[in-house]
Amino acid sequence: MIDKKLIIANWKNHPDTLDQAEEILEFTNDYLESLSEKKELSLIFCPPFIFLEDVARILKTSHLEHEASLGAQDIATENVTLTGEISGPMLSNLGTRYVIVGHSERRWKLGESDEVVNKKLKAVLQNGMVPLVCIGERVQDGNFKKFLENQINKTFEGLTADEVRRCIIVYEPVWAISTTPGAKPDTPASALQSIKIIKDLLTLNFKLLNLTFLYGGSVNSSNVGDFLKEKEINGVLVGGASVDKEEFVKILKVVSAISI
Ligand code: PGA
Numbered sequence: 001m002i003d004k005k006l007i008i009a010n011w012k013n014h015p016d017t018l019d020q021a022e023e024i025l026e027f028t029n030d031y032l033e034s035l036s037e038k039k040e041l042s043l044i045f046c047p048p049f050i051f052l053e054d055v056a057r058i059l060k061t062s063h064l065e066h067e068a069s070l071g072a073q074d075i076a077t078e079n080v081t082l083t084g085e086i087s088g089p090m091l092s093n094l095g096t097r098y099v100i101v102g103h104s105e106r107r108w109k110l111g112e113s114d115e116v117v118n119k120k121l122k123a124v125l126q127n128g129m130v131p132l133v134c135i136g137e138r139v140q141d142g143n144f145k146k147f148l149e150n151q152i153n154k155t156f157e158g159l160t161a162d163e164v165r166r167c168i169i170v171y172e173p174v175w176a177i178s179t180t181p182g183a184k185p186d187t188p189a190s191a192l193q194s195i196k197i198i199k200d201l202l203t204l205n206f207k208l209l210n211l212t213f214l215y216g217g218s219v220n221s222s223n224v225g226d227f228l229k230e231k232e233i234n235g236v237l238v239g240g241a242s243v244d245k246e247e248f249v250k251i252l253k254v255v256s257a258i259s260i
Contacts, residue, residue, distance in 0.1 A: 004042045005228055005255055006168070006214060006235030008071065008132060009242035010100060011047050021051045025058050027245040031252060033063045039256040042235075044098050044132075046071035049086050056095045071098035071132065074106065077119035078126060088127030099124045100237075102134040102155055104174040114154030121155065125163050132237070134216070135198055136172040140190075145197055152201050161206040168212045169202075170237045171195050176217025178240045185218035188226050188233070195232055221250035228258050 015021055025045070032039075045068055047055045056070050076085035091099065101124060102117040124131040135151055137144040156164055171194050176186045186194075195213045202208055215227045216237030227233050241247045 004040045005258070006042050006044065006212075007252065007255060008044045008046060008098075008100075008170075008214065008216075008235065008237040009248065010073065010103075010216075010237055010239045011045070011051075011243050012073070012105070012239060013048055014243045018051060018054055021047060021055065022058065024243060024245045024248065025055065025062070025064065027249060028068075028252070029062045029064050031249045032067050035256065041067070041252065041255050043068035043252075044071040045069075046073050046098070046100055046132075048073065052091075052094055052096065060095075069097045070095055071100065072096050073100050073103070075099045075101070075120050075123050075127075077116060078123040088123045088129070092127045092129055096129060098130045098132050098168070100132045100134065100170075104134060104136055104138075104172060104177060105179065108138065108174060114151060117155050118157050121159070121167070125159075125166060131167045132170055132214075133167050134170045134172045134237075136174050136176075136217075137194075138174045140173065140175055144194075148194065148197050149201055152198055153205070156202070156205070159206075161208055164202060164206045165208055165211070168214060168235075169198060170214045170216050171198060172216035172237065178218045183218055185220075185223050186215070188215075188230050191215045191227065192230060192232055199232075219251070221247060221254055224251050225254045225258060228255060 045055055059065055059068050072091050076087045101120045106112040121131050137147045173186055174180055177183055212234045214235040214237055215233050219236045219238045220241045224236055227236055
């Protein structure tokens with residue numbers, strides 16, 4: 001379990017230039033530097049691969065060093081040579097500490113199966129990094145519990161309890177992600193119900209307590225406080241709003257004001 005609220009900035013395939021990426025980081029850095037006391041939040045920046053090395057350098061040479069870590073958005077499955085892929089050793093050698101696996105855009109728009117997600121999850125662990133495992137149903141219908149249970153069983157298949165304990169689990173209902181047509185954020189109450197389903201199944205399968213759960217899906221400065229007031233929600237994964245520097249800092253201001 002983490003003792004600070006975690007804010008993951010999933011930049012997806014944005015911004016278009018390194019200059020714009022630097023602006024987001026500088027703006028965030030200036031805000032964090034302006035705070036008089038240390039806040040109970042921790043950031044993970046997940047830039048596109050092309051900016052990973054520059055972001056690593058900026059994080060190391062700015063105030064962000066104390067508050068932020070480097071994350072990647074994807075990883076190659078282990079033991080395969082594949083054109084265009086980025087391997088676990090490449091990521092960990094750059095100082096990457098976290099890797100997103102199972103993001104719904106990869107599952108549903110790029111056809112990544114549960115089996116591939118499972119292999120990627122293992123690759124993250126084998127390379128000593130922390131998987132940010134996205135779990136979420138596509139539609140909120142009467143079958144969603146079954147859907148979640150099936151996805152969880154396949155995603156975590158073959159892992160030891162100790163390996164599952166090292167994962168951070170992000171509940172991200174696909175229908176709530178801003179890139180899904182007609183998306184609307186989940187409510188904290190309904191997200192908590194789904195988190196409970198995920199937690200109960202992992203507890204049953206792996207005899208685990210104290211897992212770390214985050215929420216993702218249309219998080220912005222107006223709703224982030226409502227999610228993070230819930231003690232079972234240890235942080236948020238922010239997509240679209242994390243590349244809008246003003247909105248991202250607004251989110252951080254709300255989080256800074258919450259005491260945990
Ligand atoms: P969103 O994206 O915040 O833009 O909905 C979240 C995600 O897909 O990771």
